[in-house]
Amino acid sequence: xxxxxxxxxxxxxxxxxxxxxxxxxxxxxxxxxxxxxxxxxxxxxxxxxxxxxxxxxxxxxxxxxxxxxxxxxxxxxxxxxxxxxxxxxxxxxxxxxxxxxxxxxxxxxxxxxxxxxxxxxxxxxxxxxxxxxxxxxxxxxxxxxxxxxxxxxxxxxxxxxxxxxxxxxxxxxxxxxxxxxxxxxxxxxxxxxxxxxxxxxxx
Numbered sequence: 001x002x003x004x005x006x007x008x009x010x011x012x013x014x015x016x017x018x019x020x021x022x023x024x025x026x027x028x029x030x031x032x033x034x035x036x037x038x039x040x041x042x043x044x045x046x047x048x049x050x051x052x053x054x055x056x057x058x059x060x061x062x063x064x065x066x067x068x069x070x071x072x073x074x075x076x077x078x079x080x081x082x083x084x085x086x087x088x089x090x091x092x093x094x095x096x097x098x099x100x101x102x103x104x105x106x107x108x109x110x111x112x113x114x115x116x117x118x119x120x121x122x123x124x125x126x127x128x129x130x131x132x133x134x135x136x137x138x139x140x141x142x143x144x145x146x147x148x149x150x151x152x153x154x155x156x157x158x159x160x161x162x163x164x165x166x167x168x169x170x171x172x173x174x175x176x177x178x179x180x181x182x183x184x185x186x187x188x189x190x191x192x193x194x195x196x197x198x199x200x201x202x203x
Contacts, residue, residue, distance in 0.1 A: 019053040039068035106132035133181030142195030145171035151188030
């Protein structure tokens with residue numbers, strides 16, 4: 001089992017790889033920065049900053065980029081030829097092989113749990129430092145659900161607000177505007193599961 005300190009050390013190299021992989025995928029498809037930005041519906045500056053590792057992209061930005069490139073989210077976080085377990089193939093993600101990346105500007109970290117490749121469901125662990133929260137969320141067909149693993153968070157779904165503590169779980173339709181925030185003085189961790197295959201509408 002990895003310690004919290006080892007996770008923090010893993011953030012920088014994992015995030016640094018996002019820019020290199022984005023650039024490699026873009027070049028492999030013969031797209032310029034301008035063309036990718038247009039396809040993804042983001043600014044040219046955003047693509048440039050992500051490729052140069054000058055910004056921590058939100059999940060919304062990563063989702064737009066991966067859709068524009070027609071690749072799974074894991075393609076932006078790890079090599080396409082990531083080795084598979086000879087016994088379990090592509091349906092298991094070993095704990096020591098979870099890609100870890102930082103999103104936004106408030107120190108939020110996300111650890112990918114889903115195995116490498118295309119999947120209808122995306123699973124991750126979200127670490128929310130005290131006072132942090134989701135700045136941009138994905139809204140689309142399907143549902144989202146999860147479990148509070150540690151700490152306390154505020155989950156807003158539509159016009160409803162719920163304070164969730166460790167052990168509490170949740171599930172709601174992704175079409176409803178929602179956000180999650182840690183208003184406590186301690187770190188919170190969530191298991192977050194969402195459907196990523198249907199078309200996604202961005203806020």
